[in-house]
Amino acid sequence: MSERYISPSVIRRLPKYHRCLKELQRNGVGRVSSSVLAHNLGFTASQVRQDFSCFGGFGQQGYGYNVESLLAEIASIIGVDKTHSAAIIGVGHLGHALVNNFRFATCGFELTVAFDANPELIGTKIGDVYIRDIKELESYFEEAPFDVAILTMPRELARDMARKVADMGVRGIWNFTNVDLSEEELGVSIENVHFADSLKILCYEISK
Amino acid sequence: MSERYISPSVIRRLPKYHRCLKELQRNGVGRVSSSVLAHNLGFTASQVRQDFSCFGGFGQQGYGYNVESLLAEIASIIGVDKTHSAAIIGVGHLGHALVNNFRFATCGFELTVAFDANPELIGTKIGDVYIRDIKELESYFEEAPFDVAILTMPRELARDMARKVADMGVRGIWNFTNVDLSEEELGVSIENVHFADSLKILCYEISK
DNA sequence: TAGATTGTTAATCGATTAACAATC
């Protein structure tokens, strides 16, 4: 991996390709051209071919792309063909929502454990995920390290928790707490999901 | 509003400015320079000044920006100084999470009603938000139209529901269903919050 | 083969950064 520099713009489109190709596969479509793919996704055909050529060509002139093998290539580039482990920290409503409804497997993850500070939750299970005492976080990690920490706890605690899990040695943080965490500062990969930013953009759009 | 074209790149940064300025205000900071703002946000000072100049200058040479009035300007540009109304459609875990924990007011919104198909939920309240029968959606809207529909129902139903609320006349859709909805197709503003895309990007980052 | 479609190079477009005169 990591042979060549891939621009953030391209990376942000990878999940879209992945999703679209899965849908084509589900619908039994065997081959697809850059222009059809582009049309489905609101991109241009040029862009699609340009994007794929970052990773070497996957297509065949005059034919297009084989859905099955292109999907496999994209999945492998993203890394969703492997299984990474994740722990959820903070089992409020949002934590519950993720544990219950989110399809981690399609993103290359398995949710292995959850942590909370609430005594009423500690020791219980949601689905087959155990909720453990947040105090056990570090000792648990030493015995059973996980790749990614999912931050769904109150925002006041987010900065300290991010520092802690980064120091523990997670490789990434999936952050729902509406504080901005910086990769440089923490030295791990971070994906911020800021509901407020998203709704403010919608606010702007409808206010125009 | 809408006098001049503002690029999507600039628009996406507006919520960040807004959040940062609110924090400065909360901390009692009275003035700020483009370079301090840039440092806080991981932008460049040039970019900050360039961004603000899209809307006319808000600063003063040799001084910088007054936090209070810059915040007011940005808030007004985004539209969060007005109160828009929103209805949540689908009160599962995620819907619950939003109703209970999300600060709609800071984004210029008031959550006025919720809809679900589950008879056990219909007629109950979360906080002070009534849950109504999804069958009443259209009749309710005619009497009490809302600006934005928040889609937190199962993804299978999302496309039809988006079509329905767009036809009813909402001005925007805040979409959590992991299907891609297109503005052109529906003719309303759309903000997609795709958890899966976000986690796949994190997957890519940690796989490199 | 003829038609279709890729991969890639070149051209265009837009966004970011640098520089600096204006001025508080």
Next chain:
DNA sequence: TAGATTGTTAATCGATTAACAATC
């Protein structure tokens, strides 16, 4: 006033689009 910092113009950089030879 001198120092600081803006707003804006010009330069750079990067991303998207167009074009087309290669070829299945």
